[in-house]
Amino acid sequence: MSGALLSFLPAREAFLGLPSNQACEPCDAGAVIIPYGLEASVSYGGGTNAGPAAMIAASRHLELFDDELWCEAHARYGIATIEPPTIPICIGDALNTLENLVEIVLDNGRFPFVFGGEHSISAGAIRPFARRFDDLVILHFDAHADLRDGYDGQYYSHAAALRRCLEYPHVSLVSLGIRNISLKEVSFLEKNRNRIHLHWAREKSDWSLEEILAPVTGKRVYLTFDLDAFDASLMPATGTPEPGGLFWDDVMPIIKGAASKATIVGADINELAPRKDLQSCDFLAAKLAYKILNYALVKS
Secondary structure: OOOOOOOEOOHHHOOOOOOOOOOOOHHHOOEEEEEEOOOOOOOOOOOHHHHHHHHHHHHOOOOOEEOOOOEEOHHHHOEEEEOOOOOOOOHHHHHHHHHHHHHHHHHOOOEEEEEEOOOOHHHHHHHHHHHHOOOEEEEEEOOEOOOOOOEOOEOOOHHHHHHHHOOOOOOEEEEEEEOEOOHHHHHHHHHOOOOEEEEEHHHHHHOOHHHHHOOOOOOEEEEEEEHHHEOOOOOOOOOOOOOOOEOHHHHHHHHHHHHHHOEEEEEEEEOOOOOOOOHHHHHHHHHHHHHHHHHHHOOO
């Protein structure tokens, strides 16, 4: 990967904090972490700009051995982390900058993984994937539908993240954990039932894994994970926590299933608003990122 285009953190300062004898060279990395602490449209609690750094710091305390895959999974694909870029103040310009970063990673045949920041990042990150793949499905974990056509006068609001992604008519959406939606979003949902598959958190005891995975099977998948998809008791360190949410064991079979039945081509995790007394939330987000990479990039 061209060092002239991307600058990388030293391995010890990067995701997982690997010693030099365990880290791969950035040019050999199969996955590239893009820290992007965009915070421009938050509408309740703030602090998401600090999310990427908190995830990277917590990742240094992860156990590298994945007992499910029975290996130190990172060694199978290699991870590099770019230096946190300067983020433009204007949200439109910020999304263009992120789009360009993701484009570079994809052009080099790597797996882009964006650490946010607020959920609006997805609207920029998705663009290179949408241009490349005519069968793209977004696998979306969230408490909120994020289908508003803008919010508080901001077209690229975090509350409109998936609406902006669906401006590509060939892109479809599978949303999981939803438990907060507005009347206008319901109207958009009902008009687009052919490409939006929404699974309410209140019905999770009746979820069918086969039904959830049917729309992604055999396709390319971009995974976006808003951490408020998790129940507020598990993930209070987020700007808009919601009760009645998902737990770790609700999520893992879905991601694992998607990785086995589809090709996960990229991902983002967003809406971590770290708090000093809640390191467990940072750790959960970091472990989630590692598990997503392992499922996506280690094939049994």
